Amino acid sequence: MTDSHSPNRPTTERLGRRALLRNGTLVLGAAALPVAALPAADGDARVRIGLVTDLHYADKPPAGTRHYRETLAKLAEATAAFKREGIDCLVELGDLIDAAETVETEQRYLRTINRTFSAICDDRHYVLGNHCVDTLKKEEFLGSVGQSDSYYSFDRNGVHFVVLDSCFRADGQPYGRKNFQWTDANVPQDELDWLQEDLAGTDNPTIIFAHQRLDVSNNHGVKNNADVRKILESSGKVLAVFQGHSHQNDLNEIEGIHYCTLVAMVEGSGEENNGYSTMEIQRDGTIHVKGFRKQAQREFA
Ligand SMILES: [Zn+2]
DSSP states (O other): OOOSOOOOOOHHHHHHHHHHHHTTOOBOOOOOOOOOOOOOOSSSEEEEEEEEOOOOBOSSOOBTTBOTTTHHHHHHHHHHHHHHHOOSEEEEOSOOBOOOSSHHHHHHHHHHHHHHHHTTOSSEEEOOOTTTTSSSOHHHHHHHHTOOOSSEEEEETTEEEEEOOOOBOTTSOBOOTTOSOTTOOOOOHHHHHHHHHHHHTOOSOEEEEOSSBSSOOSTTBOTTHHHHHHHHHHHTOEEEEEEOSSOSOEEEEETTEEEEEOOOTTBSSSGGGOEEEEEEEETTSOEEEEEEETSOOEEEO
16 A cells, blocks of 8 residues: 555546546436535546445355355456456455355455455455444454554545444454454544544545445444445535445435445346446546446446
């Protein structure tokens, strides 16, 4: 991970990509959101991010619709697309691996998938999913991928990004060693306080990355997500939340903030069932999600 800004790519390259992107793009109503003004910059795309979620890599046979071993080939295809498109940084939105019975086996799954994932981009970010810390403890997962914190923020080209961790039980205990129910996802008070302070400290428009959903109150939702949303809304800086966990495309808008749920890479067999995307934040605050395979195209502002 680096904190340096990526160099701008030529404008013509970007325009070509944008023209392609607009064909078949779902256009959604713009919300009047009091976001910080974006400073002038060359080119339309300020930042382009590679996004994947719910890879569930494991060296075990398929179960139901989940084809664990095929994730390696699907991620290889995504790697080629990210190289072609050019990305400034790479984010996985959780459930990078699937559960195993032992720490050693889970670590082996993690080493295998991270060999491919970490070769894509030096500037990469891992959101903890419930399956990432089923047997492993958080510090074991993070230690293996070389990330120091489970929640933190960073800035790239005038955009603020926040990685959240909802892998806590209602009593505040962090997930690990099979000590939790997957439906008991919470953002503890310490993290809420940190989030409020972090958002108060930035003047940049902000994107949130989460695993469990912040927009629904069913089993896939963070139990106290109304508290999280209140902080996001009152900051006036958050453009969108990108999340995974429920494995299907979805998009909601609540109080001017877009909650975009990305499709899971592990679902279904064969390359046609892959799913990944690049996400661009434009100078005017418009967000484009260029979806590949099962991932929906999105455009909102
Ligand atoms: Zn998952």
